[in-house]
Amino acid sequence: MKADIEQRFDKWTAVPGWRVEIYSPDRQYEWDEFVAQSRNGTFLLCRGYMDYHADRFTDCSLMIYYGRQLLALLPGHLEGQTYCSHNGLTYGGLLLHPHITLVRVQAALVTACAFLQCHYNVTELVYKAIPHIYHRYPAEDDLYVLTRLGARLAERCMSSVVRPEMALPLQKLRKRQLKRARTCGLTWVEDDAFHLFWPLLEENLLRRHGVKPVHTLEEIERLHRSFPDRIRLFRVCEGTETVGGCVVYETDCVAHVQYIASSERGRHSGALDLLFTHLLTVRYRQVPYFDFGISTEQGGRILNEGLLFQKEGFGARSVVYDKYVLELDKPAAGERTKHD
Structure with missing residues (x-):
């Protein structure tokens, strides 16, 4: 049953009815x-996937409940x-239950911040949306x-994305390279020979x-x-030699x-033109989005125009990857609001 509790945020305080638990392997x-x-x-x-680099990060993942119901991670x-x-x-950020509403998302995030401040003396939240x-x-x-709540946008990276079912036509250079690839007799293969790529x-x-991968x-x-059905390797070959390829994460x-x-x-010889044309027009034709990845460096401050030119040649256009910083050593912002 919904209980409306009206309050003004004067400090980071857990919202009544909400609680946080630390994730553990069990x-x-x-x-x-x-x-x-x-x-x-x-x-x-x-x-x-997350735990493959557990030795590099001190995991402190949160499970956020309203009563007994898990509503956010x-x-x-x-x-x-x-x-x-x-x-x-x-990316990271809150993972949301299908039925959680906006007001409850705010309550969940405020409670999580209060928990981190109280138990770990956290002074800021860095959040990749x-x-x-x-x-x-x-x-x-x-x-x-x-x-x-007063967060600031700290970084904005740019990724190049295609809608395969309504993709823009290839630019002339990409068409020429595709023709060259076919003339050179290049072939592509999907396999698990990561050691060759x-x-x-x-x-x-x-x-x-x-840098290294x-x-x-x-x-x-x-x-x-x-994750054999989620992580795919595609290689372009000239005879038996690998001359290009990509690793695709499927969500x-x-x-x-x-x-x-x-x-x-x-x-x-246009190896990637051959490969991406196939991926966009056949392999991932029915997937809502094909994301070529970011073409920016240093948190978006530098744009790699050459890399961007190649991706836009396949009809890709921009989607942003944002990072926010929320300071927890200051009172939470916000007008009078209602929480569950």
Whole structure:
């Protein structure tokens, strides 16, 4: 039964009727079941994916209840007095029960912040919002609540996304490269030979950006074994040689390109043009969104125009990935409001 409690936020205080529990490994089934049924969860928020880098982060994920009902999850970890959701993932933020309403989302987030402040002396929440294209059902309640509570937008990265069923036509350069790929006799294959693609990926990232892939070969192979229907490898070959390819993460609404790489030979012969044309027009034709990934660096302050040009050549247009910071050492903002 709904009880309307009118209050003004003078400090971070748990809302009556709400409680928070820390996730523990014995609750993995409950966590994963909630993710699967939530409005905005993806397999990246399942424990089998999150915990592959448990040694790098001090996990402090929250399970948020109203009475006995689990209504929200907050995957996250501690870094000193900062709570991050989640620096080891592309996105984090509140995972929402299908029936939770906006007012209850606010109560859940305020209660979570009060819990973190009280038990861990957390002074700020760093929050990576889940982009709307990944939502199974509208779930931007958190963005409104964060703004209402005084959060600031700290970073805005830009990703390039295609709607395959209504994709814009290929630009002329992409068409020429596709024709070249077909003339060169390139072929593509979907398999699990990550060991043939990873050296190419590592060489690309080191030469162009001076970095390594987020995942080691052993990690991506382990994740693929855990999620064989969600993590896919596509390679482009000239004979038996791998000259290009990509790793795609499949969620319910999005095919997200996690990694892309090609050799000099592959770039010259249009390897990725052949591959992405197939993925967009055949393999993922019925998927709502095809996400090429971000073309920005340093939290969105630098735009890689060359990379963007390639992606937009396939008809991709912009979707933002946002990060917010909410200071908890200040009183919560907000006008008089009602909570459950």
